[in-house]
Amino acid sequence: TQPPAASRVGITLETYILDGMMGFPEATGAFTSLLNQIGLAAKLITSKVRRAGLANILGYTGETNVQGEQVQKLDEVANETLLSSLGRRGHCAAVASEELEEPRVLSTDPRARYVVVTDPLDGSSNIDVNISIGTIFGILRKKEDRAGAEAADFLRPGRELLAAGYVLYGSSTMLVITTGVGGVHGFTYDPTVGEFFLSHENIRIPSGGGLYSINEGNSGRWTEEVRRWNAWVKEEDKGTGRPYACRYVGSLVADAHRTLLKGGLFAYPADRKNQRGKLRLLYEANPFAFVFEAAGGRATTGSERILDIEPTELHQRVPVVLGGTEEVTLFEEFMRGKR
């Protein structure tokens, strides 16, 4: 019998990608090159995020600095960094970004066969209080090999993603990525070397995490079903590990990453104020739904599988529930009034 595959922990992101260890659906050089461009952008952005307080790049309140210069907002810096990295090798035709009203075309060469969806710096209101923020990305194949890209290339269900993931600028910088078929893998950045090293191979969401993550401040606006679920998770019941502990940072990448590693459930349901939910389908919900399902979890709106939603608008919002299979299934039972 074959000896167990030696763990590949410690190899770099580039090696892992180039050696096709992620089970790509497209083992083309262009696809691996595109993934490495995302890795490069993550290095450049983390460098800027770590110096934001010093470099006088403020978070959501871009101001003028002592020289009277308009200080660029960090999320705009992140967006420009991603666009220039993705545009460098000519494999990405266009990018749909939370920062851009319309997609940015990067190449009209028909050989540029991919498009990227991204939230370059999600949670930017947390920058000025030094709370973790993140970059979210997804890669799609253009619907056909023609010059440039159209909205139709982006308005596709998330199940058509070729790869998706995120970068968390937390106590360390970690890039988590999956191609959907070869597992979910975490790479931690070593700034002394300037490389991402595999640190979490084949992440699987634990069951029974005993954690839930939701903005309780919205409870006055929730539906009766969400309120009943919220009361249930807080009841004393040793047999089912309740009450669950509440953990909520208010930064999607941080809250979702903790849920992925520790288990439990993250929810941003629709409410009276955000009647279609708050989070964006294309570049927030879909990439995380893709990661959670690849890690053995589930991702729904509370009633519908997120990856099956047919988008109609680039920036449309959607209710989001991410977590372990049992926790998400239980949440859905409450939404259907079965509990």
Ligand code: P6P
């Ligand atoms: P609330 C940050 O602004 C964000 O877009 C996500 O990162 C986060 O999950 C959510 O909004 C937090 O929203 O309404 O709880 O402050």
